[in-house]
Amino acid sequence: MAHQRKRALAHEAIGVLQELTELFGRRRHQLAAGAGLSDLQWRILEEVAAEDFMPSLFARRRAKSPAGVSRTLRQLIERDLIRVSIGPSDARRRVYGLTARGRRLLGGVRARREEAIAAVWLKLDTPELAAFGAVGAELAARLRAHAEAG
Numbered sequence: 302m303a304h305q306r307k308r309a310l311a312h313e314a315i316g317v318l319q320e321l322t323e324l325f326g327r328r329r330h331q332l333a334a335g336a337g338l339s340d341l342q343w344r345i346l347e348e349v350a351a352e353d354f355m356p357s358l359f360a361r362r363r364a365k366s367p368a369g370v371s372r373t374l375r376q377l378i379e380r381d382l383i384r385v386s387i388g389p390s391d392a393r394r395r396v397y398g399l400t401a402r403g404r405r406l407l408g409g410v411r412a413r414r415e416e417a418i419a420a421v422w423l424k425l426d427t428p429e430l431a432a433f434g435a436v437g438a439e440l441a442a443r444l445r446a447h448a449e450a451g
Contacts, residue, residue, distance in 0.1 A: 343410060
């Protein structure tokens with residue numbers, strides 16, 4: 302009986318995780334769209350802002366096609382949100398950076414994201430946030446290990 306109860310709780314938790322994932326994705330899409338961006342464009346802007354952006358590595362980590370990432374980069378360059386230059390030590394390397402316009406746009410998206418965090422996440426008590434983070438990290442590690450094991 303205890304095993305059945307635990308299994309039922311696990312399925313309930315999986316359902317909650319699925320709903321959270323869907324809602325998180327929807328909200329992320331809303332934040333990006335509010336700035337006139339796609340989710341992929343926002344992710345690329347975030348990565349470029351962090352410096353040392355490499356399109357091929359980004360595509361591999363995000364399971365995106367290199368052609369799709371290149372197309373999105375061109376869109377962002379055409380909108381004057383990203384600049385690209387030749388690497389100082391290797392002419393084959395491209396260096397990506399945000400333009401002033403890109404920094405302003407990303408700053409606005411980040412500000413709206415912080416407002417959402419305050420409205421949702423910061424309503425939880427510190428112990429609740431800590432517990433959620435710990436359980437989430439443990440689940441992520443277990444899912445990662447399970448996925449890697451095949």
